[in-house]
Amino acid sequence: MDELTLSDELAGAGGVATTDVAEYALWLGDDALILSQQLGWWISRAPELEEDVALGNIALDLIGHARSLLHYAGTASGRTEDDLAYWRTEPEFRSAWLFEQPNGDFGHTIARQLVASVYLFELYSRLRASSDATLAAIAEKSLKEVDYHRDHAVQWILRLAGGTDESRRRITVALADVWPYVDELFRDEPLIDRLEGVAVRPSTLRPAFDDVIVGVLSEAGLQTPAGFIASGGGRRGSHFTTMGYLLAELQVLARQHPGASW
Amino acid sequence: MSAPGASAEPWPLWEVFVRAGRGLSHVHVGSLHAPDSDMALRNARDLYTRRNEGTSIWVVPAEAITTSDPDAKGAFFESPAGKNYRHAVYYTASEGVKHL
Numbered sequence: 597m598d599e600l601t602l603s604d605e606l607a608g609a610g611g612v613a614t615t616d617v618a619e620y621a622l623w624l625g626d627d628a629l630i631l632s633q634q635l636g637w638w639i640s641r642a643p644e645l646e647e648d649v650a651l652g653n654i655a656l657d658l659i660g661h662a663r664s665l666l667h668y669a670g671t672a673s674g675r676t677e678d679d680l681a682y683w684r685t686e687p688e689f690r691s692a693w694l695f696e697q698p699n700g701d702f703g704h705t706i707a708r709q710l711v712a713s714v715y716l717f718e719l720y721s722r723l724r725a726s727s728d729a730t731l732a733a734i735a736e737k738s739l740k741e742v743d744y745h746r747d748h749a750v751q752w753i754l755r756l757a758g759g760t761d762e763s764r765r766r767i768t769v770a771l772a773d774v775w776p777y778v779d780e781l782f783r784d785e786p787l788i789d790r791l792e793g794v795a796v797r798p799s800t801l802r803p804a805f806d807d808v809i810v811g812v813l814s815e816a817g818l819q820t821p822a823g824f825i826a827s828g829g830g831r832r833g834s835h836f837t838t839m840g841y842l843l844a845e846l847q848v849l850a851r852q853h854p855g856a857s858w
Numbered sequence: 859m860s861a862p863g864a865s866a867e868p869w870p871l872w873e874v875f876v877r878a879g880r881g882l883s884h885v886h887v888g889s890l891h892a893p894d895s896d897m898a899l900r901n902a903r904d905l906y907t908r909r910n911e912g913t914s915i916w917v918v919p920a921e922a923i924t925t926s927d928p929d930a931k932g933a934f935f936e937s938p939a940g941k942n943y944r945h946a947v948y949y950t951a952s953e954g955v956k957h958l
Contacts, residue, residue, distance in 0.1 A: 644869060644891055645891070646869075646890050646891055646892060646901040646904070646905065647901075649901070649904050649905055650900070650901065650904045653904050653908070747900070748900065751896060751897060751900065755893065755894075755897070
């Protein structure tokens with residue numbers, strides 16, 4: 597694909613972001629980028645070929661969201677989506693810790709997918725009404741895809757919970773392991789106060805998120821996990837321990853061969 | 859990957875039929891493995907409709923399909939030979955029949 601086709605794929609192309617809007621776009625773009633990078637690991641490693649393709653598809657959808665959001669974020673500082681993905685250092689990333697959690701076993705990946713997709717679905721549903729036309733357009737396009745990601749995660753939660761004793765044990769452990777990182781998604785950072793009407797206030801998403809999660813988990817006969825809450829800090833550039841390795845793998849090629857193309 | 863669950867039963871096989879648009883029939887496009895019909899539909903969506911190929915998908919358990927016996931090809935499919943009267947073009951149009 598050439599540059600022209602690539603830019604045609606961007607949702608809401610053409611807008612120029614202010615510094616604050618760009619920062620918000622980085623939050624959302626980095627969440628999608630890091631989750632996509634994580635899911636890419638499963639390609640050739642999923643339990644079945646069909647699931648390999650399903651996770652790969654979801655990763656590709658997320659890369660699409662990340663590209664649109666990072667492209668928009670870059671308009672505030674004259675940087676491209678590639679500049680932002682490949683040439684920022686760890687403290688410059690804004691992803692939340694949930695997305696940085698290790699893939700673990702298949703159950704962990706599905707537990708992370710459940711939290712991520714339910715959160716993103718609620719977020720993009722509301723972001724469609726943003727007064728920022730570019731963010732609204734990106735949300736509109738992403739919502740349909742995230743809806744499918746959510747369905748995929750829910751289907752697997754039900755099957756793992758209702759499968760064998762071992763699958764039920766593993767998904768229970770996985771949900772408990774992922775849960776400390778849920779809280780950070782719904783924290784209102786000071787940036788949100790400066791983006792009234794543009795950004796979605798994270799704390800307002802929590803009730804809808806909880807309703808969906810409780811519904812899914814009760815259908816699966818699972819308890820909603822409780823326990824400690826991780827400190828988080830991704831929105832301020834403080835990341836989970838996995839992040840350095842993740843970024844090294846994500847960025848090594850671009851950094852060893854700057855400007856390379858095919 | 860040959861690790862956990864490798865000894866378990868493989869997922870059953872499903873045949874996939876996709877309808878490309880309104881007014882067209884569902885056409886067989888291939889097969890896939892899935893644990894149940896709901897997952898088979900979703901896998902079919904991922905494998906066979908990624909480039910806007912379809913408006914509707916059917917999945918059918920492969921074992922539910924009864925197939926003709928390849929060894930009985932002669933008895934099954936070659937009987938029409940020499941029976942050209944089964945084709946409409948065998949007949950000449952009668953005089954006075956227009957628009958045929």
